[in-house]
Amino acid sequence: MAAMAAERGTAAEALVGQVVLPGDLLLLPAHYDEDAEGERLRLSAGTAPQGRLLCGPGLRRSGAGLLVTKCGLLRHRPGGGGAYWVDSQQKRYVPVKGDHVIGIVTAKAGDVFRLDVGGSEPASLSYLAFEGATKRNRPNVQVGDLIYGQFVVANKDMEPEMVCIDSSGKSSGMGIIGQDGFLFKVSLGLIRKLLAPKCEIIQELSQLYPFEMVLGMNGRIWVKAKTVQQTLIVVNILEACEHMTAQQRKQALAKLSGN
Amino acid sequence: MTRARSPSFARLSARHPHGAAMKATPLSNCERRFLLRAIQEKKRLDGRQCYDYRNIRISFGADRGCCIVELGRTRVLAQVSCELVAPKPSRPTEGVLFFNLELSPMAAPGLEPGRQSELLVSLNRLLERCLRDSKCIETESLCVVAGEKVWQIRLDMHLLNHDGNITDAASIAGIVALCHFRRPDVSVQGEEVTVYTPEERDPVPLSIHHMPICVSFAFFHQGTYLLVDPTEREERVMDGLLVIAMNKHHEICTIQSSGVVMLLPDQILRCSKITAVKVAEITELIQKALENDQKARKEGGKFGFAESIPNQRITAFKMESAAVDTNDVEEQAGEIIAKADPPSEVFASPVVHTPGTAQIGEGIESSWGDLEESEKEEAAEEEGESEAAAFECVKVETEDTSTLKETKSDEPIVVSDSEEEEVVILEPQELPRKTRTQASSKQENPSKKAFNKRRRKKRTSR
Numbered sequence: 001m002a003a004m005a006a007e008r009g010t011a012a013e014a015l016v017g018q019v020v021l022p023g024d025l026l027l028l029p030a031h032y033d034e035d036a037e038g039e040r041l042r043l044s045a046g047t048a049p050q051g052r053l054l055c056g057p058g059l060r061r062s063g064a065g066l067l068v069t070k071c072g073l074l075r076h077r078p079g080g081g082g083a084y085w086v087d088s089q090q091k092r093y094v095p096v097k098g099d100h101v102i103g104i105v106t107a108k109a110g111d112v113f114r115l116d117v118g119g120s121e122p123a124s125l126s127y128l129a130f131e132g133a134t135k136r137n138r139p140n141v142q143v144g145d146l147i148y149g150q151f152v153v154a155n156k157d158m159e160p161e162m163v164c165i166d167s168s169g170k171s172s173g174m175g176i177i178g179q180d181g182f183l184f185k186v187s188l189g190l191i192r193k194l195l196a197p198k199c200e201i202i203q204e205l206s207q208l209y210p211f212e213m214v215l216g217m218n219g220r221i222w223v224k225a226k227t228v229q230q231t232l233i234v235v236n237i238l239e240a241c242e243h244m245t246a247q248q249r250k251q252a253l254a255k256l257s258g259n
Numbered sequence: 260m261t262r263a264r265s266p267s268f269a270r271l272s273a274r275h276p277h278g279a280a281m282k283a284t285p286l287s288n289c290e291r292r293f294l295l296r297a298i299q300e301k302k303r304l305d306g307r308q309c310y311d312y313r314n315i316r317i318s319f320g321a322d323r324g325c326c327i328v329e330l331g332r333t334r335v336l337a338q339v340s341c342e343l344v345a346p347k348p349s350r351p352t353e354g355v356l357f358f359n360l361e362l363s364p365m366a367a368p369g370l371e372p373g374r375q376s377e378l379l380v381s382l383n384r385l386l387e388r389c390l391r392d393s394k395c396i397e398t399e400s401l402c403v404v405a406g407e408k409v410w411q412i413r414l415d416m417h418l419l420n421h422d423g424n425i426t427d428a429a430s431i432a433g434i435v436a437l438c439h440f441r442r443p444d445v446s447v448q449g450e451e452v453t454v455y456t457p458e459e460r461d462p463v464p465l466s467i468h469h470m471p472i473c474v475s476f477a478f479f480h481q482g483t484y485l486l487v488d489p490t491e492r493e494e495r496v497m498d499g500l501l502v503i504a505m506n507k508h509h510e511i512c513t514i515q516s517s518g519v520v521m522l523l524p525d526q527i528l529r530c531s532k533i534t535a536v537k538v539a540e541i542t543e544l545i546q547k548a549l550e551n552d553q554k555a556r557k558e559g560g561k562f563g564f565a566e567s568i569p570n571q572r573i574t575a576f577k578m579e580s581a582a583v584d585t586n587d588v589e590e591q592a593g594e595i596i597a598k599a600d601p602p603s604e605v606f607a608s609p610v611v612h613t614p615g616t617a618q619i620g621e622g623i624e625s626s627w628g629d630l631e632e633s634e635k636e637e638a639a640e641e642e643g644e645s646e647a648a649a650f651e652c653v654k655v656e657t658e659d660t661s662t663l664k665e666t667k668s669d670e671p672i673v674v675s676d677s678e679e680e681e682v683v684i685l686e687p688q689e690l691p692r693k694t695r696t697q698a699s700s701k702q703e704n705p706s707k708k709a710f711n712k713r714r715r716k717k718r719t720s721r
Contacts, residue, residue: 104284104285104287106282106285116282116284116285118284144287144291145287145288146288146289178289179288179289179292180292180293181289181293182289182290182293183287183289183290222289228293228297228300228302229300229302231293232297232302232306236304236305236306
């Protein structure tokens with residue numbers, strides 16, 4: 001009983017969509033069921049949740065439930081065991097396995113390239129991790145080039161490692177990014193918003209004029225349009241999206257397409 | 260901790276040796292190429308023209324001689340302080356001036372704290388030449404007793420955010436802070452030197468002859484293209500930099516050229532003409548800012564950083580504010596007070612436990628958590644009730660005691676952890692929540708505990 005009294009915290013469901021702060025404790029259904037029933041003996045095994053609960057970014061499992069480690073809005077996705085995560089507005093990127101990011105080559109060191117991905121330390125990329133690359137046939141990568149790749153190793157104890165091929169050896173869009181175009185940085189929150197399926201911003205922008213774009217989960221965006229002016233417009237709109245409401249954005253775009 | 264022996268064990272790198280700062284983000288080839296192409300087409304990233312400055316914002320701190328200057332996203336904080344010191348033997352009648360600019364990783368991850376990098380040394384030297392060697396501050400007037408006591412004026416500048424053109428931002432911040440500063444008045448009678456507090460005599464401003472301001476020009480493509488006020492990324496691709504310090508009387512105070520670019524006399528003359536225009540604009544802005552601040556201080560209006568720096572919106576993804584019902588807060592509070600136990604008996608004289616000890620304060624519970632407004636709101640809030648309840652308790656408690664000044668409860672301090680368990684037994688339907696009272700209850704008298712319980716009961720009946 002005493003241990004239970006020591007639990008302070010709120011039911012995770014009650015806080016979905018609300019602001020949570022680091023240190024908040026979220027209780028999961030299994031836990032407060034126990035609390036409510038007190039020391040009464042339960043005959044049935046209870047309703048064990050089907051599937052495993054996923055604990056996303058900004059949350060950490062702690063004995064009783066979930067401990068919040070970032071401030072932001074608590075999100076929940078039902079289905080299976082369900083998933084909780086915190087939608088935060090940060091700029092510092094922390095590598096996560098499976099993330100697609102844009103890296104800048106900072107050095108060529110023997111068999112590997114060193115890439116700056118905006119994390120706390122550079123990522124490594126083997127020269128064999130490109131489509132069709134062999135010992136003889138090396139990819140043409142120069143220092144300062146941009147590379148779009150995926151993390152295969154990203155944990156707190158080891159150097160992050162990237163590849164530019166998928167499990168079947170195909171590039172599937174990854175590899176060296178062209179020499180033209182422009183790279184800029186936005187917040188991680190905006191990147192997630194842009195990467196969401198059917199993102200309004202991208203759809204509206206694509207109606208202006210054709211352009212190429214690469215979005216990295218590390219907050220980097222590469223844009224290339226036909227002219228410098230057009231590239232600059234896209235860059236400025238995307239940068240401004242951070243502070244614009246949907247309505248303001250539509251007005252700005254209407255103004256542009258009118259010209 | 261044992262680490263898994265994996266094939267990639269060798270790659271476990273020893274990260275972050277002591278104090279090593281993070282590396283600055285490298286500039287990619289495509290950025291460099293794009294920026295140079297844009298400059299050729301006379302376009303800048305932020306839509307400025309070649310000779311345009313970014314927006315300049317000057318805000319003053321609550322103290323004299325403290326200001327923040329924002330040049331676009333570059334921000335510099337400047338603070339002036341003074342001290343009475345012995346003068347240099349070579350110049351016994353002149354005050355001492357000291358300038359220092361600091362770059363820290365707060366401004367940009369690539370900057371290291373406390374290290375005299377080449378950039379830092381050159382910036383400091385430039386600012387020194389701009390502010391000291393131009394003789395804009397009269398040092399003779401800083402003398403108190405010749406050869407014995409003079410004022411040392413110290414100007415500390417900190418880069419808060421780095422987005423290019425630190426020189427201009429720091430030079431503006433420096434001169435604004437010096438103009439804003441007031442030193443204590445002193446009088447000399449015979450051998451005796453009296454320094455007056457601001458209450459006794461109004462502090463006096465420094466005598467400043469003119470305001471030198473630096474204007475930076477970045478050159479690209481071997482000096483073919485020229486930009487005023489380069490941003491951080493423009494600075495990275497530039498070939499050369501020319502800094503001209505000038506005052507509004509069109510007197511050049513310092514001129515410095517760096518990088519690998521050959522400049523023609525015509526170019527320098529053109530730059531000095533642009534400088535004259537920019538300096539006139541900036542000087543006017545500084546004077547307006549100083550006047551506004553002076554007015555605000557005189558009228559007793561609001562001033563200081565908290566007032567003058569707007570809340571910057573971080574993002575457009577925001578939540579709507581939730582309405583909080585505060586109608587019945589007073590009745591609720593009244594009810595609680597009425598129901599509460601009378602405060603425990605009191606006596607006026609302080610308790611001295613052993614000779615030689617003293618008592619600090621009135622011996623009652625600290626009331627530092629007494630945030631009137633926010634508590635009331637929170638009390639009415641249905642959600643987060645546990646917290647609100649705790650707050651309210653504290654508040655009532657302090658109210659009670661504050662009416663009886665010079666009081667002290669003679670109850671011994673009860674250190675108990677058991678009360679929460681009791682509470683759970685009292686109301687089995689309620690979620691046992693550990694509230695903030697736990698932290699404070701350790702030093703409370705029993706009346707409050709009883710009160711806590713009642714409060715909880717009330718909640719369940721509602």
